[in-house]
Amino acid sequence: MLWYKSWLETRWRFIIGMALVLCSAAGTVITYPHIQQLIALTPTMDFSGPLGKEIREGIELARTFRGFVWSNWYHQNLPHLATLFAILLGTAGLLSESRGALFTLSLPVSRNRLLGVRAAAGLGELFVLTFVPSFLIPLFAPAIGESYSITSVIVHGLCAFIAASVFFAFALWLSTIWSDLWRPLLVALGVALVSPLAGFSKVISGETWFRSGQLPWGGLLASAAISAVLYSLAARNLTRRDF
Amino acid sequence: MHEPMAELIVETSELRKSYDGVEALRGLDLQLPAGSICGFLGKNGAGKTTTIKILLGLAHPTSGVARVFGSAIDASARQRIGFVSEEKDLYGYMTVDDMIRFTAAFFPRWRADLQQRYVRKFDLPLMRKVKELSRGTRTKLALLLAFCRGAELLIFDEPTSGLDPAMANDVLQAIIGHVANEAMTVFFSSHQIAEVDQIADRVVIIDRGRSIVAGTLDDLREKFCRIEIVFGGEAPAVTFRAPGVLRTKRMGRVISVFSNAGADDIAAEASALGAVSVDVMPVTLKEIFLESVSEEE
Numbered sequence: 456m457l458w459y460k461s462w463l464e465t466r467w468r469f470i471i472g473m474a475l476v477l478c479s480a481a482g483t484v485i486t487y488p489h490i491q492q493l494i495a496l497t498p499t500m501d502f503s504g505p506l507g508k509e510i511r512e513g514i515e516l517a518r519t520f521r522g523f524v525w526s527n528w529y530h531q532n533l534p535h536l537a538t539l540f541a542i543l544l545g546t547a548g549l550l551s552e553s554r555g556a557l558f559t560l561s562l563p564v565s566r567n568r569l570l571g572v573r574a575a576a577g578l579g580e581l582f583v584l585t586f587v588p589s590f591l592i593p594l595f596a597p598a599i600g601e602s603y604s605i606t607s608v609i610v611h612g613l614c615a616f617i618a619a620s621v622f623f624a625f626a627l628w629l630s631t632i633w634s635d636l637w638r639p640l641l642v643a644l645g646v647a648l649v650s651p652l653a654g655f656s657k658v659i660s661g662e663t664w665f666r667s668g669q670l671p672w673g674g675l676l677a678s679a680a681i682s683a684v685l686y687s688l689a690a691r692n693l694t695r696r697d698f
Numbered sequence: 699m700h701e702p703m704a705e706l707i708v709e710t711s712e713l714r715k716s717y718d719g720v721e722a723l724r725g726l727d728l729q730l731p732a733g734s735i736c737g738f739l740g741k742n743g744a745g746k747t748t749t750i751k752i753l754l755g756l757a758h759p760t761s762g763v764a765r766v767f768g769s770a771i772d773a774s775a776r777q778r779i780g781f782v783s784e785e786k787d788l789y790g791y792m793t794v795d796d797m798i799r800f801t802a803a804f805f806p807r808w809r810a811d812l813q814q815r816y817v818r819k820f821d822l823p824l825m826r827k828v829k830e831l832s833r834g835t836r837t838k839l840a841l842l843l844a845f846c847r848g849a850e851l852l853i854f855d856e857p858t859s860g861l862d863p864a865m866a867n868d869v870l871q872a873i874i875g876h877v878a879n880e881a882m883t884v885f886f887s888s889h890q891i892a893e894v895d896q897i898a899d900r901v902v903i904i905d906r907g908r909s910i911v912a913g914t915l916d917d918l919r920e921k922f923c924r925i926e927i928v929f930g931g932e933a934p935a936v937t938f939r940a941p942g943v944l945r946t947k948r949m950g951r952v953i954s955v956f957s958n959a960g961a962d963d964i965a966a967e968a969s970a971l972g973a974v975s976v977d978v979m980p981v982t983l984k985e986i987f988l989e990s991v992s993e994e995e
Contacts, residue, residue, distance in 0.1 A: 456803040463791055555789045560756050562804050563777035697717075697757040 457569065460559075461576035465547045469580040472540035473588070479536060480588040483528040484595040490517055520601040521665075524592055529611045530660040537585045537619040537659070538650075542643040544577040545626025546636055556698060566693045574627060574686060581623055586612040607664070614661035614671065618678045621655075622647055624685035631692035704731035706768070707851050707883045708753060713762035714907075715748050722748040724907035725762065730885055730900070734914075735877060737894030738887040739987055740904035746887035747784065749904070750855050753885075754781055766851065777805060780844030784856040786836045790829030794822050794839055798846075807848030816842040820872075834865040841869065845876050852877075854886035858893060866890075870897060891984045901983065905991045911958075915983065922986050925955040926977045927968040934971060940964045945989055956981070956989045 497514050516522035559569065589612050593603040622643060629639035650656070657663070658674030708730035715723040723745045730736050740746045751757035752764050755771040766775050788797055798817075802808040817824065820838035828836065837857070844852055857873065858866035874897050877884055888894055894901060901918060903911035911918065921942070927933070933953045938946065942959020955964055961978040968976050981989075 456800045460789070460800060463789075555787045557756060557783045557785075557787045558781075558789070561754050561776060561779070561781040561783075562801075563773045563775075564804065565773045568773075695758070698751065 457564065457572040458576055461573050465544055465577060465580060468540065468543045468547065469584070472536065472543070472580075472584050476533070476536050476540075476584055476588040477591065479532045480528065480591045481595060483524060483532070484592055484599060484601075487520060487523055487601065488599050490523060494518060520596065520603065521607075524603060525611075525660070525665045528589070528592065529615070529665070530656070530662070533585065533589070533611075533615050534619075534656060534659040537581070537615050538622050538647045539644075540584055541581050541619040541621075541623040542626045542640065542647060544580055545623040546630050546639045546643070547573070547577070560698055566696075567690055570627075570631075570690050570693050574624075574689075577623055577627070578620060581619060582616050585615040585619055610664050610670065611661040614664065614675065615659055617675050617682075618655065618659035620682045621678050621685070622650075624682040624689070628685045628689040628692070631689045631696065704733060706730065707732050707766065708885060709763075709765045709768075710749070710752075711763045713749070713752065713764055714760045715745075715752060715757065716760045721907055723752075723759070723762075726904065726907060727909055728902060728912070730883060732883055733881065734900045735884040735898050736886070736900040736902060737898035738885060738902050738904065739889065739891065739894055740887070741889065741991055744904045744991075745907040746904060747855055748907075750853055750885075750887060753853065754779065777847075778850045780847045780849035780852045782837075782840045782844050782852075782854045782857055784859050786833070786840040788828045788836060788840060788843075790827065793825055793827055794831070795824040797828055797839065798824075798843065801843045802846070805847045809846045809848050813842065813846045816845060816872075833860050834862070834868075837861060837865070837869055838872070841872055841876075845880075850882055852882060852884045852886075854884070856887055856889075858888070858890065866893075873897060891987055895983045903987055903990050911986065911990050918983070918986060919980060921960060922956075922958050922981050923961050924979045924981050924985070925957060925961045925964050925968070926975075926979065927953045927955065927964075927973045928975045928977075929953070929972065930974050936971060938964055938967050940967055956985075 494514055494517055513526055516526040560566070589608045590605075593605055593608060596603045625646065626639055626643040629642055630636075633639055654674075658671050658678060661671065663669045663671045706729055708728060710726050710728040713723050713726040713728070714721065726745065726749060728749070738746055738749070748757060752759050753766055753771060754776065755773075764771065767778060769775065789800075792800065798813060802810075802813070816822075816838075820835070820842060822835065822839055822842070823831075828839065831839065841857075844854075852873075854873070858869050861869060870893060873884070873886075877897075884897075886894075886898075895915070898915060900914050901911065902909055913921070929951050931951065933948050933951055935948065936946075936953070938955060940957070940959070940963035942957045943955055943964065944958055945956040947954045953968075957964055961976075965976045965978070
């Protein structure tokens, strides 16, 4: 029943997230023919400077469907949405329950189990959010005369899930420190904003897989390790906490 | 011959709890025998809720020992406890029916027969969301969730807090009715003395984190008394040496003594001082409480 409770408490965040990610994934496929038409105009434009270099690179990537999907979906939209909803799902912690925390804690359930179920339910939702919508791309691609590899969907989905789990665990940990909703949310969003500076976007986008067919093992292992540490810190906080 | 000591369901020894340097409990000793209905009285901020939270494992003691069913509180002990918090915290997003099914899943000894009885008796709207319930109905739902667990110990924190007198009476009657039919121990905090007088057979009064009065109501009524001593002229300024003198007030020809050890020794001392009359008066629980927790003048 704790699973059911976790689902009831997070379902709207999950459903809204799912709707946004599904629309965004479908939009990636639907807009591609229009993007191709725009690319035909680019030789007449002048690109100079660092921004111009980035635009030029984006255009080059968009010349192939595979490149466009990576740059538009796996490099931009999915990481942003996955990070945002990982944080939103992670902040739905025990302490932020507006009512009912004392009732929950009076049940014959250990705090570790409460946190474990909450984390597992949230990670399950995050997994669906980061994994399932991307399958729309190989599904819809034939409609515009393109195709997309299922293997790439799986690999990029794994990268997005494992990397976004860090933000989920971070938000979960913060929500065991502060009992309000806003501080964990704002701090986690702040950290998410600066995370690309630490090379995080390469991991979450699976860039090495796209460019060279190599999995970003180091980044994935580091992400999993950071998530595990944050989770154990959250468990320790919750065990020691007075209510 | 001594009565055999009943099994202790709740026991604390030298229990201390500090929050950011402020002592909420300062060496609380508490003993609750099986089968008793214990009212836990104290002023606001006396440490009642903190004690209850420690007994349930919701807060950790700074030092001292708290035992429930003879051992430190853990998840398995909570299977034997029914609890209703002061705010009647429940999940607002669940329906009454969801809330009952959710809670029942954690208690193998859940009493489905009682559940049906209390749903009817409390007239609970099963399909309504908990957040849409009035405070009184939410309290009744919280009571049902505590009663049906098959618990051996019920802990209520201010069960009638925020209820109108009629609803408060309904809730008290529900508790009395339930306890009369089921063998269990009840520990409930309150600052409503009339409530405690109505349903408790045992009382603990806590003040500033310490237990200052504890015992059965009958014992307390027997031990506590007020002795009015009248002198022929101005009452002498005297300090009684008899044991149990808690408070002495001198007003003209009269000295009023509040004692927790009977009146015989004080009456003897008063006679020796030349008192013209000594009247021993029984006291109410309210007087015991007020005299015990009021500041020394």
